[in-house]
Amino acid sequence: MLTVSNLNVAYGAIAAVRGLSFDIQQGELVALLGANGAGKTSTLNAVMGFVSHQADALHFAGQDMRKLPVEARPGLGIAYSPEGRRVFASMTVHENLRAGGNQLKGAVLQQRIEQVVQRFPVLKERFAQTAGSLSGGEQQMLAIARALMLEPQFLILDEPSLGLAPKIVSEVFALIAELHADGITILLVEQNVRKSLAIADRAYVMELGQIKQSGTAADLRNDAGVIDAYLGG
Ligand SMILES: Nc1ncnc2c1ncn2[C@@H]1O[C@H](COP(=O)(O)OP(=O)(O)OP(=O)(O)O)[C@@H](O)[C@H]1O
Ligand SMILES: [Mg+2]
Numbered sequence: 001m002l003t004v005s006n007l008n009v010a011y012g013a014i015a016a017v018r019g020l021s022f023d024i025q026q027g028e029l030v031a032l033l034g035a036n037g038a039g040k041t042s043t044l045n046a047v048m049g050f051v052s053h054q055a056d057a058l059h060f061a062g063q064d065m066r067k068l069p070v071e072a073r074p075g076l077g078i079a080y081s082p083e084g085r086r087v088f089a090s091m092t093v094h095e096n097l098r099a100g101g102n103q104l105k106g107a108v109l110q111q112r113i114e115q116v117v118q119r120f121p122v123l124k125e126r127f128a129q130t131a132g133s134l135s136g137g138e139q140q141m142l143a144i145a146r147a148l149m150l151e152p153q154f155l156i157l158d159e160p161s162l163g164l165a166p167k168i169v170s171e172v173f174a175l176i177a178e179l180h181a182d183g184i185t186i187l188l189v190e191q192n193v194r195k196s197l198a199i200a201d202r203a204y205v206m207e208l209g210q211i212k213q214s215g216t217a218a219d220l221r222n223d224a225g226v227i228d229a230y231l232g233g
Contacts (some may be wrong), residue, residue: 001025001060001153001154002060003059003060003076004020004021004023004070005021005057006020006056006057008054009039009041009045009046009053009209015209016042017039017209018039018209019129020206021041024187025185026202028202029176029177029199030188030201030203031110031188031189031200031203032044032187032188032190032206033189033203034078034205034207035191035205035207036191037152037180038206038207038209040159041211042209043105044156044158044189045070045186047065048078048080049070049073058120059075059077059094072151077153078154079156080147080153080156080158081143081146081155083162084162085136085160087131087139087143089130089131089132090131090132093134096146097116097145097146098113099146100145101113101149101216103190112151114148116218117145117147119145119178121172122137122141122143123141126138126184132173137164137165140164140168141175144160144175152184154184156187156189157176157189159189160188161190173192173198176188177199178201185188188200193232197220197221200215200228201217202215203216213226
């Protein structure tokens, strides 16, 4: 579904991503793991077209993304939930969801909102509350809910568990596993190695802009050496 070949991202003299290649098949949940500064967000931003980059290939569902404008991503069926759950703080939950479904109108939009919130009971009761007044976990749920508004085939999540209490982290991972079970292809960037490997099909481990290890989640789970060397437990 997604093929990235020899991707390079640099910020001036800083090479954040160096010769990165990976792929994701339809229906897979693939984790991209790595410590702070490994280049995970830069990789996602390059896939989304948000940062300038070079690559030998950047293909999604048979299309060359390098030839498409950034705004074309949602139309391709790609949704992105960025790092730091950037919900619109002064807008209500309902308005945030509407913004996520910005191409939809009237009854279709309303129906989609109702459909999406089925998965997020906690949001249902808070439709009229501003997003900025939600707890961190609720904001993360809203960020994911908003990304689901256009029924993406492919969902990119950047550190959805960051800064959340353990119980809420478990809820977020359970939700991601559920979305995967429903057939959405997912690229999950995380620092929670254990929980990511528990739900992923495969994983890539990044360090200093490069992939150091890759394999099935089951293999990586059993390879304590990899985890110690690159991910610190
Ligand atoms: N806009 C920018 N300008 C300059 N350097 C940047 C910029 N964005 C990222 N970098 C640098 O690129 C490198 C990779 O950063 P990136 O945000 O991709 O890492 P990351 O793996 O997502 O880290 P984290 O887990 O902390 O989010 C880092 O050294 C970072 O300082
Ligand atoms: Mg990041």
